[in-house]
Amino acid sequence: MTAPTKPPHSHRADAGSDAPLALPLQETVIDWFDENARDLPWRRPEAGPWGVMVSEFMLQQTPVNRVLPIYEQWLARWPRPADLAKEAPGEAVRAWGRLGYPRRALRLHGAAVAIAERHGGDVPTDHAQLLALPGIGEYTAAAVASFAYGQRHPVLDTNVRRVFARAVTGVQYPPNATTAAERKLARTLLPDDERTAARWAAASMELGALVCTAKNESCHRCPIAALCAWQLAGKPEHDGPPRRGQTYA
Ligand code: SF4
Structure with missing residues (x-):
């Protein structure tokens, strides 16, 4: 994981997709990442x-x-x-x-x-x-x-999938294995601009690693709490198939 350098132009310039939530999510999560990204080698x-x-x-x-x-x-x-x-x-x-x-x-x-x-x-x-x-x-x-x-690709790891499941789909956990629907959602949320897309990938992953963790998610300090579908629905408990054991989040 790495944090690509900030694009020269503001990410606010590229709305990127049809999903109405995409732009506010991108902006808020990337702004949060600018302030909170861990300094990793x-x-x-x-x-x-x-x-x-x-x-x-x-x-x-x-x-x-x-x-x-x-x-x-x-x-x-x-x-x-x-x-x-x-x-x-x-x-x-x-x-x-x-x-x-x-x-x-x-x-x-x-x-x-x-x-x-x-x-x-x-x-x-x-x-x-x-x-x-x-x-x-x-x-x-x-x-x-x-x-x-710094290329534009959907990067779907366990952290990103959990953030998308909660913030957009409104469920506690993603499916056990990555689905076509998740890939489609990831493409929909991806900013158009290459460098902004790369920053979004790192930022959404970091949010899942530090704030929207598998257990004890920290909604009180989450930058997208006001947008998060699962939080707004009152955080209904997982009712899908039993989850596979996770080695770490
Ligand atoms: S509000 Fe809570 S559940 Fe929603 S994305 Fe933030 S940490 Fe995750």
């Missing part, structure tokens, strides 16, 4: 696309505070994909430490090898090329294209 310019990609692999199933030290060690040892690609895969697993789900280390190593072989050692900018790398799915390709390259 993969959001700094020096992280570059490789730093963003490494962080996305690590953050898939592990919380930020556990990722931070391993991320720093990893980038110090392998500052470019080609540095990792030269190592044996077992070294990647060893360096993964206690992050859990070490298969991710092997997948990241495989992606580094493919980047070295197919892309001259540079993380590709093109979404389809990112998606074609081993170990990279829809979410990670969109996240890297958006956070590393």
Whole structure:
């Protein structure tokens, strides 16, 4: 995850979609992000696309505070994909430490090898090329294209899906697996302007991570409380199918 730099023109200029709620949501959440974004190493310019990609692999199933030290060690040892690609895969697993789900280390190593072989050692900018790398799915390709390259893609992680479910759909939790309706909603809410869209992706994700959390959401300090469908409906309890266990929110 990273915070793309603020667009030179105000995001107020691009209404972006047909949904009447889209513009006030975009404006309010991006304004909140401007003030409240965490300073994380993969959001700094020096992280570059490789730093963003490494962080996305690590953050898939592990919380930020556990990722931070391993991320720093990893980038110090392998500052470019080609540095990792030269190592044996077992070294990647060893360096993964206690992050859990070490298969991710092997997948990241495989992606580094493919980047070295197919892309001259540079993380590709093109979404389809990112998606074609081993170990990279829809979410990670969109996240890297958006956070590393400032492109316009719906980025639907568990945090964003929860925010959209509550604020727009008016239910407590999103479905267990991402649906076509959620993808459509994400496209509807996406600002037209590329850089604003990338900022919106990071901002809506941060709101879900810090305020609209899975349990004990902090509506009293939420910037979109006055717009939130679930809050306005009196926060009805989840009545869908039983929720799958979540590793973390
Ligand atoms: S008002 Fe509450 S439920 Fe709605 S988006 Fe904000 S934190 Fe989430």
